[in-house]
Amino acid sequence: MENFAVEKEPTQALRATFRLHASGVSVITLLDAEGKPAGFTATSMTSLGANPPLASFNVARGSSTWPSLLAGKHVAIHTLGERNLELAQRMAADHTLRFSKNDWQIGPFGVPVFTDATSVLIGKIREIHDVENNAVIIVDVIEGLLGLEAPALLYYQRHYMTPGKSLN
Template sequence: MNSASPDPTDGAVSDATPDLVAFRQAFRRHAAGVAIVTAQREDGTPVGFTATSLASLAAVPPLATFNMALSASSWPAIAETDRVVIHTLGVRNREVAQILSGDNQQRFLGDHWYRGPHGLPVIRDTTAWMVGRILERTQVHNSAVVIVQIEEGALGEDDAPLVYHERTYWRPGTPV
């Protein structure tokens, strides 16, 4: 890893510390599956975001985890709600991944979602979705780790997984 200077295209200041530079460079090279997490505010307004931090935590009981910044526009809803919907994405979902990572006011305009269990927003045509009850929210610096127990869900049509790598969405290549 070259830690001499930060990537000028990442908005970093020229005096970025070597640890920050190393972290950014390494995690850009770490490919991650893309997911969408949705919830609703107390007034019923849908919220959601694109995440690359989704992971399974345990099979019994079925637990999943994701991370998010406390400054994220969806955090207030996640901090207050009991349930979320976690969606796994295929390559065909690239456009909706971009919508949910964009302007907060535009995320739920259109017919790419519907009200599902508990009135929660469910994204259409994903490879899978799971409704879960939030068990824990653990603050770590300016972020939170959210642990969810899965209660129900459904599979969609299979597709190559959508992967995020080097600030770009990808379709995985040939298995090795």
């Protein structure tokens, strides 16, 4: 094991490992219980399988969007490219400002859709699995909206980047 530094504390081991793992950046949007737009930036979105078409993402149960996920039925999962850096940052910041710009419209099932995303999956929430202070959300993919291709927006070492270049 001479090629590795040993980290015995599990929380630090997890954090250090995932800092070394690049993740795609997505934005999840939905409607809250009052029909208002809600959403957040996620780096945990992934395909769960193609037959049937399923996707999943994780969320902290203490997040501002958690009550909306409990009440919601449908979500829009936006994949982001390098041109969407500001959107990723805004959707990760103050929840009262996330929909302050006029860069989204009402999409299928009434969910907010950011029109400059590289793609958007429209899904129906199938299952929510509580795990400690977090949750895993499993979504049935209903349809996709395919936008303009762009180099992927990634999150790595606490920074946004695209393959081969840091953006902040």
